[in-house]
Amino acid sequence: ESEIMCGCMGLTRGNLRPHLSVDSDIESLVHASGATTGCGSCRPRILRLLGRESVTPVRIAKRVKLAAEIDSFRLVGIKRPLPAATPGQHVVLEGLIDDVWVTRSYTITGHEGGEDGLEIAVLRESDGLFSNWLFTKAEQGSLRAAAPAGELKFAEEDRPIVFIAGGIGITPA
Secondary structure, eight states: OOOEEETTTTEEHHHHGGGOOTTOOHHHHHHHHOTTSSSOTTHHHHHHHTTOOOEEEEEEEEEEEEETTEEEEEEEESSSOBOOOOTTOEEEEEEEETTEEEEEEEEEEEOOSBTTOEEEEEEOOTTOHHHHHHHHTTTTSOEEEEOOBOOOOOOSSSSOOOOOOOSTTOTTO
């Protein structure tokens, strides 16, 4: 009951239980509880709670050094191609680190899914559990990816739009 299911919203399994029923779906659970509305890293865990598996095993097909502590990783599905992505989406990765599935969200920086996979850029944080594992041990461990998520919406007015954002960790923007 006390297991954290959505860290951003501080929701435990006990908090979510009243919102679960035989016909529960992710949209109704999100609306009732706020789960997955922060960083979205909990979405695969919430879907598993609803009896739906939403991740697929992936491998790192290509890795490119972009800067001193920043690498680009191309991820491709092992059992099936990754779903298509649209601009502005992110992907939740799960890595098996010391026998615990750890999740992180990353902005999709290239490729559109399918056979070509998805690309992300990752800053290796000196104290970062996931980024250090991804840079040093991911090829030897387990890595899974959820379907791309998130939406990029603009005002419906017919006028120019300027959006300036930058840097690693830009997913929330």
